[in-house]
Amino acid sequence: MTAAPADTGTAIGMSGVTVRFTSRRSQTTALDDVSLDIEPGEFVTIVGPSGCGKSTLLKIIAGLVTPTSGAVSLRRRPVRGPQKEIGFVFQKAALLEWRGARANILLQAEMRGMDRALAARRADELIEMTGLTGFEKALPHELSGGMQQRVALCRALLHSPPVLLMDEPFGALDALTREQMNAELHRIWRETDTTVVLVTHSIAEAVFLGTRVVVMSARPGRIIRTFPVELPAHRDYAQVMSDSRFDRLATDLRGLLGSAAANH
Amino acid sequence: MTENALDTAGRRAGSPATGGVGPSPVAGLPPGSGGRPPRPTLGRRAATFADSLWRPALVLAAFVAAWWFVAAREYVPNYLVPTPGQVWETMTGQWSELARHTVVTLYETVFGFVLAAALGLATAVAIAYSRTLDKALYPIVLFAQVIPKIAIAPLLVVWFGLGLTPKIILAVLIAFFPVVISGVAGLRSTDPELLDLAATMGAGPWRTFRKIRFPNALPHLMAGLKVAVTLAVVGAVVGEFVGASEGLGYVLLLANGNLDAPLLFADLILMSAIGIVLFVLVEIAEALLIPWHASRRAGVSLTTS
Numbered sequence: 178m179t180a181a182p183a184d185t186g187t188a189i190g191m192s193g194v195t196v197r198f199t200s201r202r203s204q205t206t207a208l209d210d211v212s213l214d215i216e217p218g219e220f221v222t223i224v225g226p227s228g229c230g231k232s233t234l235l236k237i238i239a240g241l242v243t244p245t246s247g248a249v250s251l252r253r254r255p256v257r258g259p260q261k262e263i264g265f266v267f268q269k270a271a272l273l274e275w276r277g278a279r280a281n282i283l284l285q286a287e288m289r290g291m292d293r294a295l296a297a298r299r300a301d302e303l304i305e306m307t308g309l310t311g312f313e314k315a316l317p318h319e320l321s322g323g324m325q326q327r328v329a330l331c332r333a334l335l336h337s338p339p340v341l342l343m344d345e346p347f348g349a350l351d352a353l354t355r356e357q358m359n360a361e362l363h364r365i366w367r368e369t370d371t372t373v374v375l376v377t378h379s380i381a382e383a384v385f386l387g388t389r390v391v392v393m394s395a396r397p398g399r400i401i402r403t404f405p406v407e408l409p410a411h412r413d414y415a416q417v418m419s420d421s422r423f424d425r426l427a428t429d430l431r432g433l434l435g436s437a438a439a440n441h
Numbered sequence: 442m443t444e445n446a447l448d449t450a451g452r453r454a455g456s457p458a459t460g461g462v463g464p465s466p467v468a469g470l471p472p473g474s475g476g477r478p479p480r481p482t483l484g485r486r487a488a489t490f491a492d493s494l495w496r497p498a499l500v501l502a503a504f505v506a507a508w509w510f511v512a513a514r515e516y517v518p519n520y521l522v523p524t525p526g527q528v529w530e531t532m533t534g535q536w537s538e539l540a541r542h543t544v545v546t547l548y549e550t551v552f553g554f555v556l557a558a559a560l561g562l563a564t565a566v567a568i569a570y571s572r573t574l575d576k577a578l579y580p581i582v583l584f585a586q587v588i589p590k591i592a593i594a595p596l597l598v599v600w601f602g603l604g605l606t607p608k609i610i611l612a613v614l615i616a617f618f619p620v621v622i623s624g625v626a627g628l629r630s631t632d633p634e635l636l637d638l639a640a641t642m643g644a645g646p647w648r649t650f651r652k653i654r655f656p657n658a659l660p661h662l663m664a665g666l667k668v669a670v671t672l673a674v675v676g677a678v679v680g681e682f683v684g685a686s687e688g689l690g691y692v693l694l695l696a697n698g699n700l701d702a703p704l705l706f707a708d709l710i711l712m713s714a715i716g717i718v719l720f721v722l723v724e725i726a727e728a729l730l731i732p733w734h735a736s737r738r739a740g741v742s743l744t745t746s
Contacts, residue, residue: 236637239637240640240641241637241640259637259640259641259643260641261642261643263641264641265637265641267634267637267638269632269634271632271634271635273635273652273653273656273657274733274734275731275733275734284652287648287652288639288642288643288648288649288652289642289643289644316733318733
């Protein structure tokens with residue numbers, strides 16, 4: 178937390194980031210003095226009550242929102258304007274409804290002007306890895322929510338981004354599909370050396386996936402605490418759920434989040 | 442049958458019972474079927490087409506029968522309402538003349554429509570992309586729409602003479618507005634997350650327009666074009682009313698003046714035919730361009746979880 182942003186190989190660095198939105202009538206502080214450094218290869222999950230600026234935090238890292246004050250860096254370069262070295266997954270799959278699954282994944286390549294053959298090979302790998310084989314040509318409306326989110330994940334991973342930002346990617350899925358997606362995401366993260374920042378409402382998801390859990394307070398969003406997750410790097414969903422360390426951390430988080438919401 | 446099989450396969454894929462690791466969603470699916478229902482065969486398509494056609498055809502037949510009955514019994518004098526037979530005779534007897542005039546009106550309509558579509562789309566893009574142009578152009582577009590176009594037809598004839606130009610301009614003026622409105626609505630309907638996504642993909646405005654915003658606007662735009670194409674016919678005909686030496690509008694005035702009811706009816710039928718044919722062409726273009734859109738699909742979901 179207190180490490181200097183420079184010289185540590187930081188993947189993402191934020192120091193003193195404050196965001197205020199000014200509308201005609203009022204001014205709201207979405208984020209208040211947020212500082213967070215994320216090492217390469219980390220999987221940081223961010224939990225907090227609704228409207229605590231978690232999504233804004235991701236958009237700041239992506240360069241889609243400019244903070245009112247504070248400094249942000251991505252791979253030790255200051256963030257100014259939209260960043261290209263990231264993959265972004267939204268809560269909605271945000272697919273192009275006129276394109277099949279594979280073509281939706283390849284949008285990433287077309288927009289970046291990537292090498293076609295390379296992109297095609299990579300797309301096939303990802304389709305295989307996420308179990309979308311056989312659905313390459315299916316249009317989004319022909320796919321279930323879980324399948325759509327897999328396509329969005331593949332699209333975000335196509336260019337092998339060093340940093341993956343996920344904004345409640347599984348929030349709209351049913352509990353069982355969500356568990357399955359969590360297990361898959363964990364496997365994908367293990368198999369690549371991607372740095373992941375995932376925003377979620379689910380404590381179980383945050384603990385299962387994260388190497389570190391960041392807890393934020395209700396508006397104005399502040400980082401209350403950061404918990405390292407002391408679980409093995411290679412996690413099995415059922416095992417983790419019955420692990421006493423999981424229980425303890427989840428209980429701590431629940432207590433903290435309860436007070437974070439109540440204090441507001 | 443096939444759809445059922447697919448549906449089961451999809452459900453199996455989405456079901457958590459398969460566990461987290463390497464699910465195989467297409468266990469029961471033959472390779473190469475691509476996870477989609479097969480395209481309808483030509484026969485199936487013809488059948489759907491016939492199915493959609495027989496109801497209006499029946500209504501039309503009933504209408505013609507009633508017309509024929511009224512005219513043949515002379516409930517209304519024949520110089521006011523001719524029989525279908527008389528109209529048919531006129532149509533076939535004067536076909537070469539009528540065909541020439543139809544081509545003129547068709548030309549004016551299509552020219553006007555294409556021009557209106559191009560100008561309308563360009564204006565819509567300008568309005569959707571630039572706040573300044575939005576503020577500057579939108580009121581003017583609206584104002585131009587509020588002016589009764591038919592009232593400026595005589596002025597156009599004074600300015601541009603009796604040739605095709607004033608008719609085309611009138612067709613453009615009338616067909617322009619729905620294209621602009623639908624184009625702006627379509628371009629503005631892009632999901633902001635998709636635009637955020639495009640930004641993180643490092644794509645410039647042109648790529649974002651071509652790959653995301655324009656295809657996304659197509660359903661709206663096609664709806665506008667369908668309205669526009671029927672209005673373009675009105676523009677061309679009104680232009681011919683005001684001053685022309687050829688075209689179906691000119692023939693209509695002539696027939697009216699001579700109390701030549703069969704010719705008048707034949708002329709009306711041809712005018713309507715132009716509108717219908719052009720509308721159907723735009724519909725076909727729509728079916729080809731946006732087969733994916735909700736308005737154009739049966740709505741079979743492959744996976745349910």
